[in-house]
Amino acid sequence: MSTIPTETAQPGRASxxxxxKIRGYVYQIVLIAVVGFLIWSAAxxxxxxxxxxxxxxxxxFWHNAAGFDVNQKLIPFSASGSTYGQAFWVGLLNTLLVAxxxxxxxxxxxxxxxxxxxxxxxxxxxxxxxxxxxxxNLPLLLQLFFWYNAVLKPLPDAxxxxxxxxxxxLNNRGLILPNPQFAPAFQxxxxxxxxxxxxxxxxxxxxxxxxxxxxxxxPNGLISLGLILGVPLLVYFIAGQPLSFELPQQGRFNxxxxxxxxxxxxxxxxxxxxxxxGFIAEVVRAGxxxxxxxxxxxxxxxxxxxxxTLKLVVIPQAMRxxxxxxxSNYLNLTKNSSLAVAIGYPDLVQVFTGTVLxxxxxxxxxxxxxxxxxxxxxxxxxLFMNIYNKRMALVER
Amino acid sequence: MTDATLENAPYxxxxxxxxxxxxxxxxxAGPVAWIRNNLFSGPVNSLMTxxxxxxxxxxxxDLVRFYFIDAVWSGANRDACxxxxxxxxxxxxxxxxxxxxxxxxxxxxxxxxRWRVNIVFAxxxxxxxxxxxxxxxxxxxxxxxxxVMLPISAYLLLLGGDGAESFLRFLILLTFALAMLYLVLSxxxxxxxxxxxxxxxxxxxxALPWQRFYRPKRLILMAMVIFGFVAVLANSVGLPRVDTGLxxxxxxxxxxxxxxxxxxxPLGVILALGRRxxxxxxxxxxxxxxxFVRGVPLITVLFMANTMLPLFVPQEYSPDRLxxxxxxxxxxxxxxxxxxxxxxxxxxxxxxxxxxxxxxxGYWQMMRLIILPQALRIVIPGIVNTFIGLFKDTTLVxxxxxxxxxxxxxxxxxxxxxxxxxxxxxxxxxxxMFYFLCCWGMSRYSxxxxxxxxxxxxx
Numbered sequence: 001m002s003t004i005p006t007e008t009a010q011p012g013r014a015s016x017x018x019x020x021k022i023r024g025y026v027y028q029i030v031l032i033a034v035v036g037f038l039i040w041s042a043a044x045x046x047x048x049x050x051x052x053x054x055x056x057x058x059x060x061f062w063h064n065a066a067g068f069d070v071n072q073k074l075i076p077f078s079a080s081g082s083t084y085g086q087a088f089w090v091g092l093l094n095t096l097l098v099a100x101x102x103x104x105x106x107x108x109x110x111x112x113x114x115x116x117x118x119x120x121x122x123x124x125x126x127x128x129x130x131x132x133x134x135x136x137n138l139p140l141l142l143q144l145f146f147w148y149n150a151v152l153k154p155l156p157d158a159x160x161x162x163x164x165x166x167x168x169x170l171n172n173r174g175l176i177l178p179n180p181q182f183a184p185a186f187q188x189x190x191x192x193x194x195x196x197x198x199x200x201x202x203x204x205x206x207x208x209x210x211x212x213x214x215x216x217x218x219p220n221g222l223i224s225l226g227l228i229l230g231v232p233l234l235v236y237f238i239a240g241q242p243l244s245f246e247l248p249q250q251g252r253f254n255x256x257x258x259x260x261x262x263x264x265x266x267x268x269x270x271x272x273x274x275x276x277x278g279f280i281a282e283v284v285r286a287g288x289x290x291x292x293x294x295x296x297x298x299x300x301x302x303x304x305x306x307x308x309t310l311k312l313v314v315i316p317q318a319m320r321x322x323x324x325x326x327x328s329n330y331l332n333l334t335k336n337s338s339l340a341v342a343i344g345y346p347d348l349v350q351v352f353t354g355t356v357l358x359x360x361x362x363x364x365x366x367x368x369x370x371x372x373x374x375x376x377x378x379x380x381x382x383l384f385m386n387i388y389n390k391r392m393a394l395v396e397r
Numbered sequence: 398m399t400d401a402t403l404e405n406a407p408y409x410x411x412x413x414x415x416x417x418x419x420x421x422x423x424x425x426a427g428p429v430a431w432i433r434n435n436l437f438s439g440p441v442n443s444l445m446t447x448x449x450x451x452x453x454x455x456x457x458x459d460l461v462r463f464y465f466i467d468a469v470w471s472g473a474n475r476d477a478c479x480x481x482x483x484x485x486x487x488x489x490x491x492x493x494x495x496x497x498x499x500x501x502x503x504x505x506x507x508x509x510x511r512w513r514v515n516i517v518f519a520x521x522x523x524x525x526x527x528x529x530x531x532x533x534x535x536x537x538x539x540x541x542x543x544x545v546m547l548p549i550s551a552y553l554l555l556l557g558g559d560g561a562e563s564f565l566r567f568l569i570l571l572t573f574a575l576a577m578l579y580l581v582l583s584x585x586x587x588x589x590x591x592x593x594x595x596x597x598x599x600x601x602x603x604a605l606p607w608q609r610f611y612r613p614k615r616l617i618l619m620a621m622v623i624f625g626f627v628a629v630l631a632n633s634v635g636l637p638r639v640d641t642g643l644x645x646x647x648x649x650x651x652x653x654x655x656x657x658x659x660x661x662x663p664l665g666v667i668l669a670l671g672r673r674x675x676x677x678x679x680x681x682x683x684x685x686x687x688x689f690v691r692g693v694p695l696i697t698v699l700f701m702a703n704t705m706l707p708l709f710v711p712q713e714y715s716p717d718r719l720x721x722x723x724x725x726x727x728x729x730x731x732x733x734x735x736x737x738x739x740x741x742x743x744x745x746x747x748x749x750x751x752x753x754x755x756x757x758x759g760y761w762q763m764m765r766l767i768i769l770p771q772a773l774r775i776v777i778p779g780i781v782n783t784f785i786g787l788f789k790d791t792t793l794v795x796x797x798x799x800x801x802x803x804x805x806x807x808x809x810x811x812x813x814x815x816x817x818x819x820x821x822x823x824x825x826x827x828x829x830m831f832y833f834l835c836c837w838g839m840s841r842y843s844x845x846x847x848x849x850x851x852x853x854x855x856x
Binding site: 049121 | 453678705785792829840
């Protein structure tokens with residue numbers, strides 16, 4: 001054993017100035033100092049300015065009387081007796097309503113257009129391409145103005161409403177539908193519906209297990225559909241048809257009764273749906289193109305026909321590519337619903353950041369609450385979609 | 398039969414010459430087959446084709462008739478576009494667009510001062526072409542022009558007034574001082590010993606004087622030319638101040654988009670680097686900023702800028718009404734840009750970082766010379782996409798009361814001079830054409846870049 005040189009070359013100790021660790025600490029301390037100073041000066045300025053303008057701070061306004069009315073409301077709200085807090089909930093529910101319906105509709109439309117763009121039908125694919133190019137290259141606000149001001153506003157007034165089949169009327173105050181009246185016995189139908197859903201899920205799980213054990217396949221879709229539609233329908237007739245409609249009556253000058261769907265809602269819904277569908281279509285197209293052709297060929301070689309190939313081989317793989325960008329499109333739709341303020345649909349931004357802010361002047365609280373709501377929606381949505389994404393993701397062994 | 402030619406064949410039924418190649422039957426190739434395969438290959442497909450054709454036939458001729466055949470192209474007021482006055486069916490009222498075009502471009506900017514806007518437009522166009530055209534020379538000078546010179550000159554020219562003039566004087570002095578400094582240093586590099594490492598200094602001294610500090614000198618030279626140009630304009634006319642309240646139209650739309658681009662790109666790079674930094678606090682602050690901004694709608698950011706910015710600064714520094722949404726848009730775009738750039742940074746293989754480190758480069762040198770050029774190059778399509786989104790989102794400033802292009806159109810629609818049943822459709826069509834041309838052009842550009850960058854992957 002030869003002697004090991006005891007004096008190994010000690011790395012020369014650089015000056016503290018060049019030590020990356022020390023430098024890192026210094027950078028971070030400086031950053032904290034700068035950010036802290038910015039926050040502190042903003043806060044102290046805000047306090048001073050608010051005092052100068054004699055604006056009260058805090059959430060005291062929450063329980064004050066609102067004194068304005070909102071046309072579309074899912075919960076009771078009136079100019080007399082409702083508070084700013086209730087206005088917040090009205091706005092929030094309206095935002096969630098238009099976002100939820102918009103997400104469902106734009107998913108259907110987007111998938112249809114995306115698949116149509118890949119269709120072998122030349123006319124169909126070109127039309128889909130024109131749709132996508134036009135919709136995606138125009139600002140959403142312009143599209144909303146178009147739907148609201150150029151399409152829905154010029155409709156005839158209530159007196160000359162366009163009558164559609166089934167006692168539906170269309171005029172510049174919106175779409176007037178028959179108003180459903182629920183008798184107390186209707187509860188049974190609702191309960192039956194939920195039981196049917198649970199049963200369908202249970203059957204699905206059972207059939208999946210059976211398939212894994214024995215290889216036998218059951219017509220899951222048909223049976224689930226039969227359960228979910230059939231059971232409530234059966235209960236509905238047993239309970240003696242507890243649903244009636246109050247039809248809108250066309251008088252001399254006006255329409256009375258019926259369920260009114262406001263044009264602002266319709267314009268916003270059409271605008272958001274068509275706009276987001278243009279983006280979803282591209283996501284779907286990219287997802288389907290990402291599944292290599294060899295997968296389809298392999299499925300065909302195994303003897304699968306076109307339908308099962310699509311359902312069992314192509315779509316599950318495409319979904320992995322589609323889901324993450326689809327999530328961000330859902331979030332964008334929800335955030336874009338705030339453009340409602342431009343056409344007067346009473347969503348959260350219009351009611352709360354618009355009217356309530358103007359009336360109370362409490363900019364800090366109102367804007368902060370609004371932002372917090374959207375942040376929460378964003379985070380919750382991405383949480384759920386991430387869980388779903390994890391279930392769908394490729395399991396690597 | 399070793400040499401069996403056709404002539405020698407003893408059988409009469411064997412053909413002696415080859416047949417001419419015949420065209421494929423109509424059912425296999427040609428337009429009929431194409432139509433059969435692509436349009437009517439099955440019942441579902443045929444139905445789809447018929448539905449699509451129905452849509453085309455019912456909509457396209459009407460649109461053409463409305464916007465071209467029946468359109469009114471000239472006239473002084475609404476009478477030209479009223480069917481009862483014109484005595485014929487009236488389509489789109491292009492006369493209205495022609496009449497209000499100046500307003501759509503400049504807003505209420507004073508008529509005598511509009512040449513200032515035109516100069517800024519020209520500089521902007523020059524900068525855009527310089528940056529986007531692949532084979533344009535002196536890319537770095539172009540970048541300096543677009544990201545430094547253009548904003549300053551635009552500010553001076555568009556706003557004008559005393560403040561701008563004193564700022565201009567300060568800039569000219571500063572440029573001169575820098576020019577002098579570089580001049581001295583290029584003759585006596587030894588003076589810069591404290592800054593330049595000895596090895597580099599030796600290289601500098603070996604070169605001829607005018608080759609030393611080459612690049613900065615060129616930038617300074619250009620700055621001097623442009624400031625001189627602006628100064629001549631400003632001094633000969635004494636640019637009067639035009640308040641931002643008078644600005645409007647395409648000018649404001651382009652302004653917001655340009656400010657968004659110019660500020661969001663560097664800010665986005667910093668945020669992306671911060672998000673990938675190993676220092677926990679820098680990383681945390683970057684993540685919070687990015688996720689917060691991306692989680693809220695732009696409108697709330699604009700509302701925040703509009704109502705809260707004035708609260709956060711002392712009363713006397715209360716930001717201008719146009720400046721507030723500019724800040725909001727720039728910060729908003731920066732968060733999105735940061736995520737795009739982060740993608741580019743993640744795509745750079747680790748070997749590039751290791752190679753840079755093994756050369757002994759520090760963090761900033763590594764990023765500036767090795768990583769960022771490659772990362773930014775990869776994500777050019779993503780950056781352009783963000784710009785397209787930003788350009789479309791500029792319309793939202795309408796909601797906080799800024800007269801951008803869309804707002805000027807909306808404003809003219811309620812003006813009784815031109816209020817006819819078809820004015821609205823015309824105005825929206827004009828707006829749609831403007832936005833479509835800009836956005837579609839950008840998307841074509843990004844596709845072309847993508848193709849060019851993918852050249853290495855093609856076999």
